Amino acid sequence: MDFIKHQSLLENQSTPFYVYDLQALGANLNACKQEANKYGYEVHYALKANANNKILSAFVEKGFGADCVSGGEVQAAVQAGFNPQKIVFAGVGKADWEIELGLSNEIACFNVESVQEIEVINGLAQKMGKVAPIALRLNPNVDPKTHSYITTGLEENKFGINPWEYENVIETAKNSKNIKIKGLHFHIGSQITDLGVFKNLCSRVNEIQNYFVDRGFSFEDVNLGGGLGIDYAQPDENPIPDYKAFFKIFDQFLEPLPNQKVHFELGRSLVAYCGNLITKVLYIKEGVKTNFAIVDAGMTELIRPALYNAYHKVENIFAQTEDFEKYDVVGPICESSDTFVKAIELPKTKRGDFIAIRCAGAYGEVMASGYNLRKLPKSIFI
Numbered sequence: 001m002d003f004i005k006h007q008s009l010l011e012n013q014s015t016p017f018y019v020y021d022l023q024a025l026g027a028n029l030n031a032c033k034q035e036a037n038k039y040g041y042e043v044h045y046a047l048k049a050n051a052n053n054k055i056l057s058a059f060v061e062k063g064f065g066a067d068c069v070s071g072g073e074v075q076a077a078v079q080a081g082f083n084p085q086k087i088v089f090a091g092v093g094k095a096d097w098e099i100e101l102g103l104s105n106e107i108a109c110f111n112v113e114s115v116q117e118i119e120v121i122n123g124l125a126q127k128m129g130k131v132a133p134i135a136l137r138l139n140p141n142v143d144p145k146t147h148s149y150i151t152t153g154l155e156e157n158k159f160g161i162n163p164w165e166y167e168n169v170i171e172t173a174k175n176s177k178n179i180k181i182k183g184l185h186f187h188i189g190s191q192i193t194d195l196g197v198f199k200n201l202c203s204r205v206n207e208i209q210n211y212f213v214d215r216g217f218s219f220e221d222v223n224l225g226g227g228l229g230i231d232y233a234q235p236d237e238n239p240i241p242d243y244k245a246f247f248k249i250f251d252q253f254l255e256p257l258p259n260q261k262v263h264f265e266l267g268r269s270l271v272a273y274c275g276n277l278i279t280k281v282l283y284i285k286e287g288v289k290t291n292f293a294i295v296d297a298g299m300t301e302l303i304r305p306a307l308y309n310a311y312h313k314v315e316n317i318f319a320q321t322e323d324f325e326k327y328d329v330v331g332p333i334c335e336s337s338d339t340f341v342k343a344i345e346l347p348k349t350k351r352g353d354f355i356a357i358r359c360a361g362a363y364g365e366v367m368a369s370g371y372n373l374r375k376l377p378k379s380i381f382i
């Protein structure tokens with residue numbers, strides 16, 4: 001984003017706040033659609049990355065489906081105008097009211113994560129006189145080579161159904177008259193930058209599909225989840241992820257069943273770049289090895305660095321000087337983990353300077369909290 005172009009607008013807001021570049025978002029969504037359409041793939045936007053209304057509207061306008069992980073998200077997706085027949089609902093712990101909400105809105109699919117969940121959905125559907133469309137979320141045991149906190153497809157993770165439960169699943173499914181198994185679902189993790197991981201996923205999915213086909217099953221849908229990573233280090237060099245290479249891998253290595261529809265659930269890759277957290281420097285304090293730039297945003301506005309040790313590029317956006325110094329950029333919250341970045345070179349920074357924390361459009365504003373009784377951040381759109 002060209003911050004200088006919007007200098008007066010940004011300087012007139014009270015900090016901290018999120019600023020979203022809707023043009024950058026639109027370009028990203030178009031690029032994704034264009035590549036997915038080549039193969040007839042359907043992309044569902046993972047609402048948990050960012051559920052801001054204006055962002056949801058952009059997805060609805062471009063015809064994306066929705067991927068939800070809570071009743072609140074199903075409700076938000078319906079209200080934003082997503083076609084219920086393109087809404088899928090995953091999550092290891094769906095409460096009864098959340099399942100009922102999905103059933104009454106006639107969403108496309110529940111991605112179920114355990115044998116017991118199949119039984120519960122079947123019972124609730126029976127009471128409502130409905131047949132619940134489900135996909136089995138299977139744990140493919142593929143290493144996504146990403147941070148352990150955002151790994152979801154290994155046997156040690158809580159997500160998905162493991163191979164030792166397959167027979168039990170088949171038995172339960174046969175005895176459940178109020179569910180219809182429409183597909184298989186996989187999601188192995190997030191911020192995956194090694195595309196070879198998706199090739200491994202394809203070969204596991206092929207094996208697993210064959211296992212079920214050999215036992216008399218057939219599936220209308222196969223859903224490969226999300227997880228495509230972005231370039232946090234060089235955002236302006238790579239504002240749009242390589243969707244071309246990503247979808248091509250599935251075209252080359254996935255073996256869909258005849259007439260099977262292939263689905264994806266992307267979150268981060270679609271929205272991370274378009275959002276920035278803007279904050280002002282409150283104080284500069286001399287440290288031992290570096291200076292501290294204490295800013296007015298903290299882990300309450302953007303928790304990813306504190307939670308996952310995630311890296312976000314930090315820039316002093318209107319600084320004029322060529323004089324650089326080293327800083328730890330930290331927030332005001334009473335936790336030592338409330339640090340955005342350590343020992344980075346910035347133009348000599350002073351009280352009142354505007355700092356942008358880049359690529360904060362995904363898992364930023366949605367994770368904001370009121371810890372320390374802080375106010376939730378505002379957002380503006382340009």
Ligand SMILES: *Cc1c(COP(=O)(O)O)cnc(C)c1O
Pocket residue numbers: 046048049067069090091187189190191225226227228265266267268269
């Ligand atoms: C979080 C999530 C996604 C999206 O992951 P990204 O890394 O943001 O693309 C997709 N599917 C499921 C089930 C998820 O929980």
